[in-house]
Amino acid sequence: MRPNVDRRPPVMADVARLAGVSHQTVSRVLNDHPNVRAETRTRVMRAIDQLGYRRNLVARALVTKHSRTLGVVSFDTTLYGPASTVYGIEQAARDAGYFVSIVSLRTIDRAGVNDAIGYLAEQGVDGIVVVAPQRSAARALDDLPAGMPAVAVEGWHQGEVSAVSVDQVEGARLAASHLLELGHETVWHISGPADWLEAEGRIEGWRAALTAAGRPIPGMLTGDWSPRSGYRAGKELAAMAGDVTAVFVANDQMALGLLRAFTEEGVKVPEQISIVGFDDIPESEFFSPPLTTIRQDFGAVGRRSIDVLLRQIESGEGLPHERLVVPPQFVLRGSTAAR
Amino acid sequence: MRPNVDRRPPVMADVARLAGVSHQTVSRVLNDHPNVRAETRTRVMRAIDQLGYRRNLVARALVTKHSRTLGVVSFDTTLYGPASTVYGIEQAARDAGYFVSIVSLRTIDRAGVNDAIGYLAEQGVDGIVVVAPQRSAARALDDLPAGMPAVAVEGWHQGEVSAVSVDQVEGARLAASHLLELGHETVWHISGPADWLEAEGRIEGWRAALTAAGRPIPGMLTGDWSPRSGYRAGKELAAMAGDVTAVFVANDQMALGLLRAFTEEGVKVPEQISIVGFDDIPESEFFSPPLTTIRQDFGAVGRRSIDVLLRQIESGEGLPHERLVVPPQFVLRGSTAAR
DNA sequence: ATCCCATTTGTTAGCGCTCACTTCGCGACT
DNA sequence: AGTCGCGAAGTGAGCGCTAACAAATGGGAT
Numbered sequence: 001m002r003p004n005v006d007r008r009p010p011v012m013a014d015v016a017r018l019a020g021v022s023h024q025t026v027s028r029v030l031n032d033h034p035n036v037r038a039e040t041r042t043r044v045m046r047a048i049d050q051l052g053y054r055r056n057l058v059a060r061a062l063v064t065k066h067s068r069t070l071g072v073v074s075f076d077t078t079l080y081g082p083a084s085t086v087y088g089i090e091q092a093a094r095d096a097g098y099f100v101s102i103v104s105l106r107t108i109d110r111a112g113v114n115d116a117i118g119y120l121a122e123q124g125v126d127g128i129v130v131v132a133p134q135r136s137a138a139r140a141l142d143d144l145p146a147g148m149p150a151v152a153v154e155g156w157h158q159g160e161v162s163a164v165s166v167d168q169v170e171g172a173r174l175a176a177s178h179l180l181e182l183g184h185e186t187v188w189h190i191s192g193p194a195d196w197l198e199a200e201g202r203i204e205g206w207r208a209a210l211t212a213a214g215r216p217i218p219g220m221l222t223g224d225w226s227p228r229s230g231y232r233a234g235k236e237l238a239a240m241a242g243d244v245t246a247v248f249v250a251n252d253q254m255a256l257g258l259l260r261a262f263t264e265e266g267v268k269v270p271e272q273i274s275i276v277g278f279d280d281i282p283e284s285e286f287f288s289p290p291l292t293t294i295r296q297d298f299g300a301v302g303r304r305s306i307d308v309l310l311r312q313i314e315s316g317e318g319l320p321h322e323r324l325v326v327p328p329q330f331v332l333r334g335s336t337a338a339r
Numbered sequence: 340m341r342p343n344v345d346r347r348p349p350v351m352a353d354v355a356r357l358a359g360v361s362h363q364t365v366s367r368v369l370n371d372h373p374n375v376r377a378e379t380r381t382r383v384m385r386a387i388d389q390l391g392y393r394r395n396l397v398a399r400a401l402v403t404k405h406s407r408t409l410g411v412v413s414f415d416t417t418l419y420g421p422a423s424t425v426y427g428i429e430q431a432a433r434d435a436g437y438f439v440s441i442v443s444l445r446t447i448d449r450a451g452v453n454d455a456i457g458y459l460a461e462q463g464v465d466g467i468v469v470v471a472p473q474r475s476a477a478r479a480l481d482d483l484p485a486g487m488p489a490v491a492v493e494g495w496h497q498g499e500v501s502a503v504s505v506d507q508v509e510g511a512r513l514a515a516s517h518l519l520e521l522g523h524e525t526v527w528h529i530s531g532p533a534d535w536l537e538a539e540g541r542i543e544g545w546r547a548a549l550t551a552a553g554r555p556i557p558g559m560l561t562g563d564w565s566p567r568s569g570y571r572a573g574k575e576l577a578a579m580a581g582d583v584t585a586v587f588v589a590n591d592q593m594a595l596g597l598l599r600a601f602t603e604e605g606v607k608v609p610e611q612i613s614i615v616g617f618d619d620i621p622e623s624e625f626f627s628p629p630l631t632t633i634r635q636d637f638g639a640v641g642r643r644s645i646d647v648l649l650r651q652i653e654s655g656e657g658l659p660h661e662r663l664v665v666p667p668q669f670v671l672r673g674s675t676a677a678r
Numbered sequence: 679a680t681c682c683c684a685t686t687t688g689t690t691a692g693c694g695c696t697c698a699c700t701t702c703g704c705g706a707c708t
Numbered sequence: 709a710g711t712c713g714c715g716a717a718g719t720g721a722g723c724g725c726t727a728a729c730a731a732a733t734g735g736g737a738t
Contacts, residue, residue, distance in 0.1 A: 011724055022688050027726060035686055054484070058406060058463040059724035061397045063693045069440070069462070076426075083422040087415070090443050099462055101408070101440050104429050123408070123438055124397040145393070227625040253622065260625040283592065286566040286599040288627050350694055361718045366696065374716055398694035402723045 019047035069099040071120030074131040088302020113140035149312035162321040164305040171294040171328030172205025175276040183339035184246035230254025234261025252277040270337035289334035358386035408438040410459030413470040427641020452479035488651035501660040503644040510633040510667030511544025514615040522678035523585035569593030573600025591616040609676035628673035
């Protein structure tokens with residue numbers, strides 16, 4: 001018969017016994033409690049790695065009521081934007097000593113987001129980040145469990161919860177203004193799908209820039225963020241080549257589709273039509289031509305959202321909700337030219 | 340004084356009291372235990388949502404020793420490949436009723452991966468998926484905590500742990516063979532960074548195809564997966580234009596960089612040089628020209644890895660480790676032409 | 679020497695749940 | 709009637725940890 005000592009993982013009591021102290025002292029060592037004699041500490045430490053002991057954070061969470069885990073609800077983390085945001089969130093959380101539990105939704109609607117939040121709450125997360133780019137999803141934040149710290153990313157909707165986002169309106173304004181300054185009479189827009197807050201913000205900024213300059217607001221085409229939808233829009237636009245000289249596309253992927261459609265139709269960019277994208281994905285710089293675009297600092301958004309969330313958690317609720325805005329950045333490349 | 344009843348979240352005992360049963364009966368209802376009278380069940384259910392009760396999974400995990408949480412260790416989840424794989428993992432895990440806790444590493448080395456695994460183990464995950472594309476990272480799997488179910492994704496290295504991956508060698512062979520069949524004398528290769536298992540597999544497949552056809556193996560350039568590194572390689576290749584007629588690039592992003600460099604240098608694709616990429620990112624279809632490439636089904640890899648992991652977990656260890664391979668798929672588009 | 683107080687360590691209870699067991703009630707069968 | 713058996717419910721212990729308090733120890737001030 002082999003000793004059953006190492007059959008199951010060692011617990012604090014095992015360490016205590018080996019070190020000749022009480023389990024509480026072991027706990028104190030593990031939690032860096034000041035009042036432990038150095039000699040005792042090293043004895044405990046030695047016992048810990050002699051046994052290969054790892055503390056059980058589940059048991060700890062049960063008594064402290066803090067799991068040091070944050071929940072993240074997101075949508076299609078395959079896309080560059082959400083993926084980068086979640087990455088930023090995860091890095092910032094880990095730097096602050098928190099774990100991240102992720103739920104990524106296939107379809108994003110109020111019920112789905114609610115379910116996800118519910119699971120996360122059961123699991124005992126200390127706070128939740130909802131990457132809620134759609135209006136319908138953002139509404140789910142209204143029925144958050146009472147007292148659950150939370151922050152919305154790209155999903156501000158006048159609710160009772162803090163939000164962090166890139167200033168979409170400003171970004172779009174930057175894009176449209178650039179085109180106008182280049183001497184274009186007006187600027188067309190390929191927007192993102194309806195119901196997306198980002199799409200709405202970009203439309204608003206685009207409109208504002210045109211209105212401010214006293215220019216006519218041309219028709220608007222709507223895509224779904226995919227290169228294919230941009231391609232389709234590009235084909236339509238190419239058909240009315242003479243009229244269109246400048247296009248602001250709501251994201252870089254659609255801009256790529258547009259570029260492809262224009263290439264096929266023999267429309268020269270930027271000679272005949274100038275294009276500005278949005279996002280600045282790593283590929284944009286190497287499109288043909290390299291894409292002028294608006295950079296969103298997704299990493300910063302992720303980090304800021306964790307800042308806000310942790311402040312809420314660590315101050316024990318009661319904080320007023322805040323709204324943080326990260327500025328977009330204009331990136332000039334080769335897809336735009338003077339008229 | 341307000342009643343302190345709703346001061347802190349209700350627990351099972353509160354539900355039991357309200358429903359006039361014991362806490363154990365509430366537990367039975369929650370766990371779908373068969374021996375509960377229908378009438379009792381509904382009474383408990385009513386009490387549950389009257390109080391807005393949610394069970395505390397932390398307490399449950401403490402006693403069952405199962406958290407129904409899986410750990411994922413990954414590297415740069417900003418990239419399309421890892422992001423898609425993690426997405427597939429998360430979906431499959433959730434469908435099976437598991438949560439996913441993610442740690443994404445900035446730099447990937449043995450120590451980093453080990454730390455991550457350690458944290459996850461403390462946190463009480465039931466199993467771990469390591470997306471370990473680098474040789475050094477994969478080695479960390481050798482010192483996994485005893486008895487911890489685990490699976491490596493894209494990180495097979497002869498170890499004692501199960502692995503799931505796309506058949507890189509076969510994919511590369513497909514790419515090179517296609518080019519050879521088109522009548523090219525030989526095929527150049529822009530590889531991924533050294534130490535990456537995928538890069539090695541692709542080199543191996545490329546070499547194998549050339550060798551099998553009795554062709555000379557030309558020099559090889561090395562990139563770092565980024566479009567920029569592909570761009571640099573493209574400039575080099577363009578300088579020796581006459582010699583090079585076919586290039587197999589280790590991923591689509593670098594292929595984009597190559598395309599850009601060739602465009603700048605006036606090298607026509609596919610007329611002068613044919614290019615095959617690897618991955619089939621969503622953008623590839625809209626490159627100019629659309630990229631012929633090898634598709635990796637990242638979602639399938641994620642799902643399969645969860646299958647393997649759950650089988651290990653639910654059978655209570657003792658399973659032999661397995662090695663699953665997902666076939667790559669050749670995608671013909673416009674960047675290749677007959678010589 | 680005496681007392682006091684700060685430092686270090688030990689003891690006990692209990693977080694919210696599930697598991698193993700016990701108890702209860704009721705119909706079926708001798 | 710008696711009792712066996714089974715479904716439905718309850719009881720108590722304990723998972724591994726931390727919080728709160730209690731106890732022991734050892735200087736300095738008196």
